[in-house]
Amino acid sequence: NADKTIDLAADIVDYLATSRHTNEQLQQEFYKLACNWNLSVGTENITVSLSGLSENMEKAMALVEEIMSDCQPNDQILQMFVGRILKSRNDAKANQQNCFRALVNYGTYGEASPTKDILTESQLKAYTCQQLTDAIHNLFNYQHRVLYYGPLTEAQVNTAIMNNHKTAKKLAKVPANKKVTPQAVNSNVVYFVDYNANQTYLQEYYRGEKMNIKNMAVQNIYNEYFGGSMNAIVFQEMREKRSLAYTATSYYRMPSEKDGHCTFSAMIATQNDKLIDALDAVTDLFENMPQAQANFDLAQGSLISQTRTARTTKMGIINSYLSYEKMGFDMKKPLGKINLEAYPTLTMQDVVNFNHKYIRGQKKHYMVLGKESDMDFKALGKFGTVKKLTLEQIFGY
Numbered sequence: 001n002a003d004k005t006i007d008l009a010a011d012i013v014d015y016l017a018t019s020r021h022t023n024e025q026l027q028q029e030f031y032k033l034a035c036n037w038n039l040s041v042g043t044e045n046i047t048v049s050l051s052g053l054s055e056n057m058e059k060a061m062a063l064v065e066e067i068m069s070d071c072q073p074n075d076q077i078l079q080m081f082v083g084r085i086l087k088s089r090n091d092a093k094a095n096q097q098n099c100f101r102a103l104v105n106y107g108t109y110g111e112a113s114p115t116k117d118i119l120t121e122s123q124l125k126a127y128t129c130q131q132l133t134d135a136i137h138n139l140f141n142y143q144h145r146v147l148y149y150g151p152l153t154e155a156q157v158n159t160a161i162m163n164n165h166k167t168a169k170k171l172a173k174v175p176a177n178k179k180v181t182p183q184a185v186n187s188n189v190v191y192f193v194d195y196n197a198n199q200t201y202l203q204e205y206y207r208g209e210k211m212n213i214k215n216m217a218v219q220n221i222y223n224e225y226f227g228g229s230m231n232a233i234v235f236q237e238m239r240e241k242r243s244l245a246y247t248a249t250s251y252y253r254m255p256s257e258k259d260g261h262c263t264f265s266a267m268i269a270t271q272n273d274k275l276i277d278a279l280d281a282v283t284d285l286f287e288n289m290p291q292a293q294a295n296f297d298l299a300q301g302s303l304i305s306q307t308r309t310a311r312t313t314k315m316g317i318i319n320s321y322l323s324y325e326k327m328g329f330d331m332k333k334p335l336g337k338i339n340l341e342a343y344p345t346l347t348m349q350d351v352v353n354f355n356h357k358y359i360r361g362q363k364k365h366y367m368v369l370g371k372e373s374d375m376d377f378k379a380l381g382k383f384g385t386v387k388k389l390t391l392e393q394i395f396g397y
Helices: 004-015 023-033 054-070 075-092 096-112 121-126 129-141 154-164 213-226 233-241 272-287 293-309 315-327 335-345 348-358 391-395
Strands: 035-041 046-052 189-194 199-210 247-253 261-271 365-370 385-389
Touching: 004 035, 004 075, 004 129, 023 035, 023 054, 035 054, 046 054, 054 129, 054 154, 075 096, 075 121, 075 129, 096 189, 096 199, 096 365, 096 391, 199 272, 213 233, 213 247, 213 293, 213 335, 213 348, 233 247, 233 272, 247 272, 261 272, 272 365, 293 335, 293 348
Parallel strands: 189 365, 189 385
Antiparallel strands: 035 046, 199 261, 199 365, 247 261
């Protein structure tokens, strides 16, 4: 989120040559070494990864370093990629799932929606490939971590890094990232976008309290019991018993960072003419959660079994450490162990109490993607103020 240049550069780097190797030669060399590399850009992190045969690690590292420091600009490839990006944006509006995702992001983040936070067409076309390769060449000169999993000793890894990893003598500070957080919900609002299809997609959302690790176990059981599987109450009631939805899920999710907020979301796909009945039914489920001891026992047993048999291995160990660090958790006791100790002590009443405290009676944003001519907007208005949006408003183009 801090800089879109690297994101675009990462799209084309696999197609570029260096002054020593053509692109085809680079691919052949990685194939011979049985190694793979990747430059990936997330919202908060940029990752340059290398995996493969340990015996060939240093040779593969040298190739990655060559690409990162010496990839050569090719404006023809950039123009091809810009054309692909612009075409994919137009294609996205013709896909119901993509439109729904854009609407959900808008209802969750407002004008700060990640879907809208993109380079404009004019910005894309203004780039030169030299700008992109310069950004790649400079990437290792920012402060960064080197993560390793494999059979080498710490001393051997240190030697390999010292011999191959090229950085500036003094590393620059990483640019401040633009923080994007789910918006608070102060009143019931229905965001509607017209889409000509036989199915209507609906998602409900609100922002909950800040993260509290003490709630994690009961939250997990609540999700498993109420909305997270085919055995869950929402799916059983909405699809199996009432035939009001093709699919129905509900989750109360923990954030991925220490000071983040939990978020609630419930998704339904239904026939256009059943939307209001489905909304009435699912609202009743949230406000008056059914209590079924057999379903609770199944959810509790499932989570205990999943946690007991789960294994964190290989790079997952390091990734878990980084995740715990980001969330501010005590590293001395894994979350799995904390939850495994807590699950057997929880009861149906704990789940009921959780529903009453965090789910029932909340103000919500309702995101509805459906066929406008089939919508009963007067009935839809019972759930909140209806705001009609266009595809341009939710996509940003």
